[in-house]
Amino acid sequence: MTLKEIASHLNLEIITGGDHLSLEVKDGYTSDLLSDVIAHAPPACLWITLQIHVNIVAVAKLKDLAGIVIVNGRQPDEETKQKAREERIPLLLTKETAFRISGRLYQLLAKGR
């Protein structure tokens, strides 16, 4: 399923990377520890986190992630948005908790299999 379809199904607000949503998302990864994401997130997955600072973009870029979903209605820093635009990393927002949005993404991806 493409990131665009996922964003529309899960009602995610697209902050940056709106023209990079055609990538196929195969998996998700939920974590707020950057070392954990670096070590264990599968490539082309959608990363769900409450972190909003600029380093999440570097992590997503280094790991070739499909995008970042920021939970709990948190707003990323201006620096984070700027960096995400530069690096073409999709940043998406949801008001839902990490647990709920992970569950919904899991169901969505399972259906697509």
Add this chain to the structure above:
Amino acid sequence: MNRQDEFIQTFTIWGRDFSRAGSVSTEIKEILQEIGVPSSIVRRVAIASYEAEMNVVMYAHKGELILTLNPETIKIEVEDKGQGIEDIELAMQEGYSTATEEMREMGFGAGMGLPNIKKNADVFIITSTPGVGTYLKMLFYLDNEKAK
């Protein structure tokens, strides 16, 4: 020792520069992808070099990363000027961290940095002088026989 078939590039890493943190590792990843290093090796190098880079950003004033490539090996050395490590054995333990509360809130300080490097490099050597700095060397073999 300078070999004909060797490629060497040096990168500077600045302490506390969180906005550029990770850019050196990303650049290394791109170099390796460009010359056709297998993706399984690129992934391991990326994890280890990111952790080494972040350690400089978090705990040192300034560091230098030297990437040396030859047909057999990828070598990454990182030398920094900074607080150093008092007890390396302790620092190597998963979950142990001296990160500040602020760094932890940012999602750093999981105590996974050095263990992640050890897990991903074929050879990992670290030496440190408290109050002076830290040197680490990692090797990744391109030859399947020796590689992890």
